[in-house]
Amino acid sequence: MMFPNKNSVAYFSMEIALAPEIPTYSGGLGMLSGDTIRSAADLKIPMVAVSLLHRKGYFTQGIDSEGRQFEQPAAWEVESKLVELPQRVNVLIENRTVHLRAWKYEVIGCFGFRVPVILLDSHLPENSEWDRSLTDHLYGGDQHYRLCQEVILGIGGVKMLRALGYSNLQTFHMNEGHASLLTLELLDERLRQSGQSILTDADVETVHDQCVFTTHTPVPAGHDQFPMDLVSRVLGDRDVYGMKNIFCCEGKLNMTFLAMNLSRYINGVAKRHGEVSQHMFAKYKIDSITNGVHAATWVSPAFQDLFDRRIPGWREDNFNLRYASGIPTDEISQAHQVAKQQLLDEVERLTNETLDPNVFTIGFARRATAYKRPDLLLDDIDRLQKLTDQFGPMQIVYGGKAHPHDDQGKEIIHHVYQSRKSLGEKIRLVYLPNYEMKLGQLMTSGVDLWLNTPEPPLEASGTSGMKAALNGVPSLSILDGWWIEGCTEGVTGWAIGEDDHQQHATDRCEDANSLYDKLEHVIFPLYLQVTQDYAEVMRHAISLNGSFFNTQRMMQQYVVKAYF
Structure with a gap:
């Protein structure tokens, strides 16, 4: 050129x-x-x-013992x-x-x-x-x-x-x-x-x-x-x-x-x-x-090693990540478990909380502000607890700063943090302080599902889910921003609600119900199956989304x- x-x-x-x-x-x-x-x-x-x-x-x-930033x-x-x-x-x-x-x-x-x-x-x-x-x-x-x-x-x-x-x-x-x-x-x-x-x-x-x-x-x-x-x-x-x-x-x-x-x-x-x-x-x-995102910056060390073996030249030409479709799913799962353990080690270092690498883990990390709705997952804690009664325990890892003048954003962090008291024994929640580049790489590669819940149409793009996709982590997201382009339902991840092509906000209660429905009827059953179906979604996240939603193409x- x-x-x-x-x-x-x-x-x-x-x-x-x-x-x-x-x-x-x-x-x-x-x-x-x-x-x-x-x-x-x-x-x-x-x-x-x-x-x-x-x-x-x-x-x-910093976040104090009461969850105040x-x-x-x-x-x-x-x-x-x-x-x-x-x-x-x-x-x-x-x-x-x-x-x-x-x-x-x-x-x-x-x-x-x-x-x-x-x-x-x-x-x-x-x-x-x-x-x-x-x-x-x-x-x-x-x-x-x-x-x-x-x-x-x-x-x-x-x-x-x-x-x-x-x-x-x-x-x-x-x-x-x-x-x-x-x-x-x-x-x-x-x-x-x-x-x-x-x-x-x-x-x-x-x-x-x-x-x-x-x-x-x-x-x-x-x-x-x-x-x-x-x-x-x-x-x-x-x-x-x-x-x-x-x-x-x-x-x-x-x-x-x-x-x-x-x-x-x-x-x-x-x-x-x-x-x-x-x-x-x-x-x-x-x-x-x-x-897009810079692939070589956001791919975890475990997946870098995997891609170096299976897709030589992926750094120089990110479109080569299309060939992730040929990587065996067990190798993708193994690389993910390494990345997951690295995240959990950092969680323990930052919070003194020990999370289980064998438990399904959801990640959410964005700037803490009202329109991004970080606490949508916690709208109906009773229903969240019923999911664990049916499918077993889950873990939730949060991160994100509120602007110093955004009192509403700070209150959302406080609410998320305080929700831990009512979640019960089967749901472990941690809020990691000072979300930045290093922590962003660990979180987007180390969780099992990336959650994004903005109020449409206020999400311009969002890139955290793109980083997750590069590491084989599927997204569960509102259909706004980049996810309208990146979501192939059940293939690269899952949508919360429907895209009605209208430029107006959706109903929060409907979005929360859709989120819980997708977890209950699709994601948990798929993840807990003995087959490699969930790993197949992980593989598609890399080959379809990772190969396209990068700053090289951009x-x-x-x-x-x-x-x-």
Whole structure:
């Protein structure tokens, strides 16, 4: 695959999961960003990524004896993980100069190709104490803090790339609206190049042709909006404010609309999400590219060994995982038991709870927030107990953080934790603290069934079930996001409820009953049979879903549809 010039794509994201010991991510968006860059390196796509340093990370989650979440800073040793670059740039915030430096992390692909990740840092002595803190916390502070961060990411990011010599970038990819202010710096560049003082339609069209935008959520909280008085105070007076078709929406700066107005290509992250987004933003043409995960990152060591023996070259070409259909089911079961024991060992280390490797184990780990409905499984504990009377014991492993300001999400964690008291002896439930990359890999590979219960149509994509599929773990999920595409009933996993193709919420009670029905009438009987029928579903999860729902396929689609 040939590309026009070196480092053609600049990929901007507020969070990127680079490594477990670098806490510059909070959850799904950061995980996707990291997997995107890893696959870009594998495919030798000329890319440079830009984010913020987040010296104090997102947060480290603790859970007390009552099931209450508490947060601590996730401090880390920047100098031991990254290389400081000598270049310096500055941005104007509230009419004062904020100085920025950059640190570099290199992602190395399976063929040795390198994608640099540039992390911006305002922690410099020439800045005020408050300005030095602007690159400390991911998703911290109030609207003022967030807007100042987004100035650094978007405007500062473009300036830093230019200072580093990236003069021929063909495409600027905004991963969510947090980076949308990069469009303002590109417009300013046009003015400086032309020597004019007023933007023309030709300037706007040029910037429009340079940018692509990916939207990741239908949830309003995922679309940053700032009042124009705050925008004027932080950014100063700009002629672009008067260009209402570009900048202002109902008296506010809406970062999503700014990105859409100045992008040649816009996409959602699953087919259904593209449809939902098109309905939400009817005046724009919105395509879809379904998310994936980086296979080599998320496949457990036991399955890596199995794939290396049975499917040589699977790392270089993930589509080779189709050939998992020829792996004997007993070998898949054996590899899974190794992964399961590794998870249970970590459970014991974190909680002092000893779980049984021979007991059916359900896993759930997402950001703890209301629309993801983490506690749907616990809606009818009496019925859950009757299932164990009929089929024997079960184990449930939970994980996931609530945003520090999401009191409802914290209460859900508390409710899940407290439910242990009423579950009885046959149902063991643990809630693992501080869900992050390492724990995510252990959970998605080590449980027997991956559960996902979002309130449709609010699930844009979801990727945890894709990680599970790579490890032969079937999903039981609401038909939303990627699972509409990934679910072949009884073959790759199972659906909760029906897909009525309507963009409205389903009934919680109906969804819970469907969940219990599927466990009672399908999944438990299949799992407990002496035959290898359950292992056959595991094998199909790998060969059908693992081979397709990966970032290698995803990035190939971005290259064809969005980048070049």
